[in-house]
Amino acid sequence: MSEDRQDQGKRKCPNCGAEVLATDDICMNCGAELVVSPSPEPVEPATPAAPSYAVTQPPREEPVETGKIRVVQALVLSWRGFISHIALLVLGALVMSLMGVCVVLIPPLMAGLYAMSLSAVRGQEPELGDIFGGFSYTVPAYAVVIVMAVIFLVINLLLVAPLVAA
């Protein structure tokens, strides 16, 4: 009888199949979180309804909502990436400034510095040579900068012109 009661108090982890206690919140075998949710309707009124379990992924593996930008998270991520590769990134900015004397080189160098920044923020190892990798994207980099400059100019004219006329 006591064994039956003990068996009733045990369930299988839906994630790995290991036996877990009904009161366990986390599977001791795989670490999956066991969430107890009430059964919609008891099958036998005489016996207590067995709790059903749902497995949720451990929080650290839970993906963030796709496409949603979070300010604090972005700042933390960027700070970690920046601090961990600060010397290389500063050197990259220095190279961009020095070569930026020749203005036509700025767009591909910006793309290159962004490639370095992306590697740093992702936790990968950026290399100084990545800044010159931006020259592989010279045409789109130029196109983006030109479109941005035109939009910037138009908006400024639309805002400044009425002020000058007044």
Next chain:
Amino acid sequence: MAVTALVSIVVFAPLLGLAMPAVAEGMGAVDALAFSLNRGLANWPALFALSIIVGVVTTLISSITGGLAQFLTTPWSFCVMSAAYMQAIGDVTKEGA
């Protein structure tokens, strides 16, 4: 000058700031601009806040340390937009945060 700064912070950085990271990832110009505009409109408050923070920090550090600070603030601001870009494409987990 104030109008230019206002345009830059309110419109320019939030809506077009993700275009260059997208280009650095190999996206074409039209796709990068469309992606930036699309994600920028969807996340305008967050990108606006990031623009304000980057602008304020950059201005403060520049006013204290002078022009040399740009070698620190420029890569940091690039890292901020890179992090925002990564979130915009869903390339981040809570562990990464």
